[in-house]
Amino acid sequence: MSAAEEVVAEGHEAVEAVPKRAMTLGTGTSVVVLLLLIAVPLFAKNFVIFQLTQLLYLGLAVLALNILTGGSGQFSLGQSAFYAIGAYVTAVMMEQFNVPYFLCLPVSAVLCFGAGFLFGQPALRLSGVYLALATFALATAMPQLLKLNFLEHWTGGVQGLVVTKPDAPFGLKMSQDMWLYYFTLVVVLAIYILSVNLLRSRSGRAFMAIRDNEIAASAMGINVALYKTLAFGVSAAITGVAGGLSAIAVQFVAPDSFTITLAIQLFLGMVVGGVGWLPGSIVGAAFIIFVPNIAEGISKGLSGAVFGVLLFLVIYLVPHGARQVVVQSEAWIAKIKQK
Amino acid sequence: MFGRTIRAAALAAAVISLASGGALAQKKYDTGATDTEIKVGNLMPYSGPGSAYGVIGQVEAAYFKMINDKGGINGRKVNFISYDDAYSPPKAVEQTRKLVESDEVLLMFDPLGTANNTAIQKYLTSKKVPQLFVAAGATKFNDPKNFPWTTGWQPSYQSEARAYAKYILKEKPNAKVAVFFQNDDLGKDYLKGLKDKLGARIIAEESYETTEPTIDTHIVKLKASGADTLVNISSPKFAAQAIKKIAEIDWKPLHILSNVSSSIGSVIKPAGFENAQGVVSATYLKDPSDPQWDNDPGMKEFQSFLAKYYPEGNKRDILLITGYALAETLAQTLKQCGDDLTRENVMKQAANLKDWRTEALLPGIYMNTSPTDFAPISQLRLMRLSGEKWELFGDVINGDTDD
Numbered sequence: 001m002s003a004a005e006e007v008v009a010e011g012h013e014a015v016e017a018v019p020k021r022a023m024t025l026g027t028g029t030s031v032v033v034l035l036l037l038i039a040v041p042l043f044a045k046n047f048v049i050f051q052l053t054q055l056l057y058l059g060l061a062v063l064a065l066n067i068l069t070g071g072s073g074q075f076s077l078g079q080s081a082f083y084a085i086g087a088y089v090t091a092v093m094m095e096q097f098n099v100p101y102f103l104c105l106p107v108s109a110v111l112c113f114g115a116g117f118l119f120g121q122p123a124l125r126l127s128g129v130y131l132a133l134a135t136f137a138l139a140t141a142m143p144q145l146l147k148l149n150f151l152e153h154w155t156g157g158v159q160g161l162v163v164t165k166p167d168a169p170f171g172l173k174m175s176q177d178m179w180l181y182y183f184t185l186v187v188v189l190a191i192y193i194l195s196v197n198l199l200r201s202r203s204g205r206a207f208m209a210i211r212d213n214e215i216a217a218s219a220m221g222i223n224v225a226l227y228k229t230l231a232f233g234v235s236a237a238i239t240g241v242a243g244g245l246s247a248i249a250v251q252f253v254a255p256d257s258f259t260i261t262l263a264i265q266l267f268l269g270m271v272v273g274g275v276g277w278l279p280g281s282i283v284g285a286a287f288i289i290f291v292p293n294i295a296e297g298i299s300k301g302l303s304g305a306v307f308g309v310l311l312f313l314v315i316y317l318v319p320h321g322a323r324q325v326v327v328q329s330e331a332w333i334a335k336i337k338q339k
Numbered sequence: 340m341f342g343r344t345i346r347a348a349a350l351a352a353a354v355i356s357l358a359s360g361g362a363l364a365q366k367k368y369d370t371g372a373t374d375t376e377i378k379v380g381n382l383m384p385y386s387g388p389g390s391a392y393g394v395i396g397q398v399e400a401a402y403f404k405m406i407n408d409k410g411g412i413n414g415r416k417v418n419f420i421s422y423d424d425a426y427s428p429p430k431a432v433e434q435t436r437k438l439v440e441s442d443e444v445l446l447m448f449d450p451l452g453t454a455n456n457t458a459i460q461k462y463l464t465s466k467k468v469p470q471l472f473v474a475a476g477a478t479k480f481n482d483p484k485n486f487p488w489t490t491g492w493q494p495s496y497q498s499e500a501r502a503y504a505k506y507i508l509k510e511k512p513n514a515k516v517a518v519f520f521q522n523d524d525l526g527k528d529y530l531k532g533l534k535d536k537l538g539a540r541i542i543a544e545e546s547y548e549t550t551e552p553t554i555d556t557h558i559v560k561l562k563a564s565g566a567d568t569l570v571n572i573s574s575p576k577f578a579a580q581a582i583k584k585i586a587e588i589d590w591k592p593l594h595i596l597s598n599v600s601s602s603i604g605s606v607i608k609p610a611g612f613e614n615a616q617g618v619v620s621a622t623y624l625k626d627p628s629d630p631q632w633d634n635d636p637g638m639k640e641f642q643s644f645l646a647k648y649y650p651e652g653n654k655r656d657i658l659l660i661t662g663y664a665l666a667e668t669l670a671q672t673l674k675q676c677g678d679d680l681t682r683e684n685v686m687k688q689a690a691n692l693k694d695w696r697t698e699a700l701l702p703g704i705y706m707n708t709s710p711t712d713f714a715p716i717s718q719l720r721l722m723r724l725s726g727e728k729w730e731l732f733g734d735v736i737n738g739d740t741d742d
Contacts, residue, residue, distance in 0.1 A: 045440055048441075050436055159524050160457055252458035254458065256454050257427060257429050257454075261387070261425075303423060
């Protein structure tokens, strides 16, 4: 099995004992993080708010992958494809059919669920690196599919589609950026809570049973095929919502926005955040947004190499990502308290 | 509460800045310009699939370093801030917002790529920030009515296509034209320019997808149509295939090749010089790899600039002279602004280039803009392949006029 699966397997004693604590932050920490997320935009420039919005929706996309890989143990390098579908559905509905933006997101979610569920069918026969390769194909195909002629009427072809940013409703006096941030925050929080509950439910336990041992899971009466495709569907649906939010925030969709690089970034975000640990998704998203900027600040010509070195350091020092950092610091705090 | 405090603070800041602006009398500034500095923002794909173009940003940075060493523009140093957009539209939006809101640049200069420029155009328009001399040939960047803050630079694809059409009309008034084009916005932009002028003279059209392994069947079909003139609007790899195939099936049309694919190194040589004799194309810059310019004073100046400020650059690379000419155009615009460095005046001056030229342009080509025409370069010169190099011929052709 591959490295990431080992990571997942290693944490599995904890998952079995107290699933919720293994997946989430403690109540105190959660409240602090939430307050920070609510308060920071009030003091920040619009540009920083825009970056925070990016952080939220990319965090959501990483979370979706986390459910798939951390939850059901399946790999995907094709998340950018679902992200693209979500973004395009939202953009096309908003611009060509004048549908309000908050109604576009559920449609994106449903369509992406369908796409993910269907893609999950052939994926049933594959596992590990082979599945990763199959999804890789999906990611490379997507930008070209979006350029297809018969879709051009709606998608704008290579030119892409410009999206109008929504104003704050009810005459609220806040900037478009700030409104969109809070809107995104609400959506992301709702999905986060749903995801945590999903993984704690019967279905979630079924996902994890399949992840840990497929044969044992089916012996226990779990419909392996159904749950595997379901995991793909749920993951795709959440990714689609993230894509839709990105289309609104960036105000533009084009085939070149959703290349394989995006899928790899999401995968990277998941590993850096900690596989199977949902709060890590935000940390992972922060890594893929801010670290390239830091790398560019260090050296413009060698930004890629600097990014590589930083990534290497992270993987080498904390192979289990942000989860490891948090778990260790919690242990230290507990020790200090005891003394 | 917090929102109110912030608004009050912002208002206070605005009042203060207005007051200080008034005290300076005739000198007028917007964000990003002061008595000593002009901040210019730029995006380039230093990483990712378009990273070959990154040298344009580097040569521009080198040019402004030279300007600053010589005392700047009207006494102000140019602070050229260039970020990597990795050729990705979302990244371009993020970096543009950083430049405008965090670095507070006066204007955006020469962002690269059609998609990235489209992505940031709406934002910059709403913020009233100039988006000057974009590095993209799509005709839509010359639209002063709808996008009064965006200007193009290079001849647009339609402009180039109309130049070819004019040549065809003059040389072969009864031409039967076949068009071979790439099925994307680049190809369609060209096609529109051709159709505007040639109309019913176009008797056959074939398009191809970049995913096709070979385009031979299209060429055979076009020959079968009985056309005697071929306009070939394909990207380098397919252009080379087409040139070869045309020679193979012994078709001898007047062959016009788009500027995009006129590179000797990556198109003509692989296709075989013997197959490409007599092919016609158009250009507007002096090509540093062409020995005919070796003793040209303008080219010598460019080479000595490179030697001093950008010695690691490939001095035969046409992208470098492109970046150099672009930076010169911005310098000229800022010079014309004088002490009125408001964004409005920057746009006014960018739309007020009158018969201005840099020595990087071919002899006889001038830049002209007006409030209704935001396309600086509309002129091209034709060239014909002879031996192993392009030979210029004929007069300067303007792709945007009807003469």
